[in-house]
Amino acid sequence: MAQSTETTDWVSRFADEVIEESERRAPGKATSPATAPVIVVASGLSPSGPIHLGNLREVMTPHLVADEIRRRGHRVRHLISWDDYDRFRKVPKGIAGVDEDSFSQHIGKPLTSVPAPEGSAHPNWAEHFKAAMIESLAELGVEFDGISQTAQYTSGVYREQILHAMRHRGEIDAILDQYRTKKAPAKKQQKPLDEAELEAAEGSGAAAEDDGSSGSAGYFPYKPYCGNCEKDLTTVTAYDDDTTELTYTCTACGFAETVRLNEFNRGKLVWKVDWPMRWAYEGVVFEPSGVDHSSPGSSFQVGGQIVGIFGGKQPIGPMYAFVGISGMAKMSSSRGGVPTPADALKIMEPQILRWLYARRRPNQSFKIAFDQEIQRLYDEWDKLDAKVADSSALPGDVAAHARAVGTAAGELPRTPRPMPYRTLASVADVTAGHADQALRILSELDPARPLASLDEVRPRLDKAETWINTQVPADQRTIVREEPDHDLLKSLDEPSQQSLRLLLDGLADHWSLDGLTHLVYGVPKVQAGFPADATPKELPPEIKTAQRSFFALLYHLLVGRDTGPRLPTLLLAVGQERVRALLGE
Numbered sequence: 001m002a003q004s005t006e007t008t009d010w011v012s013r014f015a016d017e018v019i020e021e022s023e024r025r026a027p028g029k030a031t032s033p034a035t036a037p038v039i040v041v042a043s044g045l046s047p048s049g050p051i052h053l054g055n056l057r058e059v060m061t062p063h064l065v066a067d068e069i070r071r072r073g074h075r076v077r078h079l080i081s082w083d084d085y086d087r088f089r090k091v092p093k094g095i096a097g098v099d100e101d102s103f104s105q106h107i108g109k110p111l112t113s114v115p116a117p118e119g120s121a122h123p124n125w126a127e128h129f130k131a132a133m134i135e136s137l138a139e140l141g142v143e144f145d146g147i148s149q150t151a152q153y154t155s156g157v158y159r160e161q162i163l164h165a166m167r168h169r170g171e172i173d174a175i176l177d178q179y180r181t182k183k184a185p186a187k188k189q190q191k192p193l194d195e196a197e198l199e200a201a202e203g204s205g206a207a208a209e210d211d212g213s214s215g216s217a218g219y220f221p222y223k224p225y226c227g228n229c230e231k232d233l234t235t236v237t238a239y240d241d242d243t244t245e246l247t248y249t250c251t252a253c254g255f256a257e258t259v260r261l262n263e264f265n266r267g268k269l270v271w272k273v274d275w276p277m278r279w280a281y282e283g284v285v286f287e288p289s290g291v292d293h294s295s296p297g298s299s300f301q302v303g304g305q306i307v308g309i310f311g312g313k314q315p316i317g318p319m320y321a322f323v324g325i326s327g328m329a330k331m332s333s334s335r336g337g338v339p340t341p342a343d344a345l346k347i348m349e350p351q352i353l354r355w356l357y358a359r360r361r362p363n364q365s366f367k368i369a370f371d372q373e374i375q376r377l378y379d380e381w382d383k384l385d386a387k388v389a390d391s392s393a394l395p396g397d398v399a400a401h402a403r404a405v406g407t408a409a410g411e412l413p414r415t416p417r418p419m420p421y422r423t424l425a426s427v428a429d430v431t432a433g434h435a436d437q438a439l440r441i442l443s444e445l446d447p448a449r450p451l452a453s454l455d456e457v458r459p460r461l462d463k464a465e466t467w468i469n470t471q472v473p474a475d476q477r478t479i480v481r482e483e484p485d486h487d488l489l490k491s492l493d494e495p496s497q498q499s500l501r502l503l504l505d506g507l508a509d510h511w512s513l514d515g516l517t518h519l520v521y522g523v524p525k526v527q528a529g530f531p532a533d534a535t536p537k538e539l540p541p542e543i544k545t546a547q548r549s550f551f552a553l554l555y556h557l558l559v560g561r562d563t564g565p566r567l568p569t570l571l572l573a574v575g576q577e578r579v580r581a582l583l584g585e
Helices: 010-025 055-071 100-106 125-139 149-154 159-167 169-180 195-203 271-282 299-310 341-347 350-358 373-389 395-405 421-431 435-445 460-471 486-491 494-506 513-527 542-559 567-574 576-582
Strands: 039-045 076-082 145-148 213-215 218-220 222-224 234-239 245-250 256-260 267-269 323-325 366-368
Touching (some): 010 055, 055 350, 159 169, 271 299, 341 350, 341 460, 350 373, 421 567, 486 542, 513 567, 542 567
Antiparallel strands (some): 213 218, 234 245
């Protein structure tokens, strides 16, 4: 039964549609969710290089829907097809242990036949890049069944489907031919994909695939891998439906052979036939696809017609938009150095990363912050967390929060005492990894509830420390002065000297995060003749200017720069005795 639209989010709406579609496909086969046929949702990932944060949307969209279906008591299976039998298309740049010249000799081979990067613990290229993604999905709480397409094809699982496709190659060719010459109406033509988008599409296995070989012997939707060089640069020159004898030649090495396709397992269906074949074979009800599939002749559109040849139906599912990175171009798995889920999980907790995918509809693009924006992201999350706790959050926000913090199997591990990320980052910056100092400072943030151990603020503290160490440029790191700036102190006018005296006089009584915040903002107010607790509405605009000047003076005296971490945190980090020395007391 569909839920009220007033209380549902995009995940719930898709779950409604998927359950209804599943019931249409198997009417009358169950009297309850627990006895209904297993609902199959699917994702596909090509381990052609680092599996990036854009590819993660291919997994998180069906994961969130599957998890909602599971919460409702239905049996559901989330398949991830590892497209590791795809051809090695090109050598990614910037991959450690990969020399472009030496690895280029493997172009055209299956990804599982390409050596792993030098120094890898994994047996081949595909397994190397799959491993990092599997580890990240476990941390994110994603439950799935992984299927290696190398294993499926080379063990003969798809033999009947391959023979069926070859028998019906004329029908498949006719469908594909509609799009080989078809052009979209000008007014509906999609904006051309830019270079990064094209590369991202290629990384998903969706683009740059041929439809199959057409030659003097006709059209064939099947590509053998060469028995000599292992590459797919082959052309089928003859095929007999009765005997299943297939002859091919390799344009790369000149090798030719005749095999019986009813016992030959070294090849695969071309992509636009392979994908719909798998929909039918697995009974997929829901699978999203990237925006590259929205154009005429795309794999998803063509597959919707070809799937009927295999006796199946096209899955329902949204087109999902690209995911970007703050300050970086759109991503591609074929380019080295592109942020992966593992990279993101080093600097943010799994709940935050899940939330980014849960709170935006699949057709909405968004960015993942690796820069200073991550601090604002965490502030936003903490505010939402508080609103959910006091029941003041909107229903859609409550739903996204619930999907972020856990799954049908239970809540993900979380930081017991989640102090503000920006505070933890500032402390990590100033203390440079000294645990004792970090514990002292964090305990002084709230003297009424001192920390007993840094474990109370982990793993958030560890994520913030990694962010400081890996994402903040060296020239933006905070280095506290060893000695007072005597020249600057001597040059100060009387108002500036007075502001420092007011601060120093109040340090002991205000030595907590809230106390120091009140103190540093209050000094310019008191100097101007206003109470320290006067609100902005009660103050003239000049007070803000005076505050900025006062803050800049403190930063210069403490760290030798115009800016730095939030002053209350910085003062706690430096410590009372050292603050007094650096401010000239």
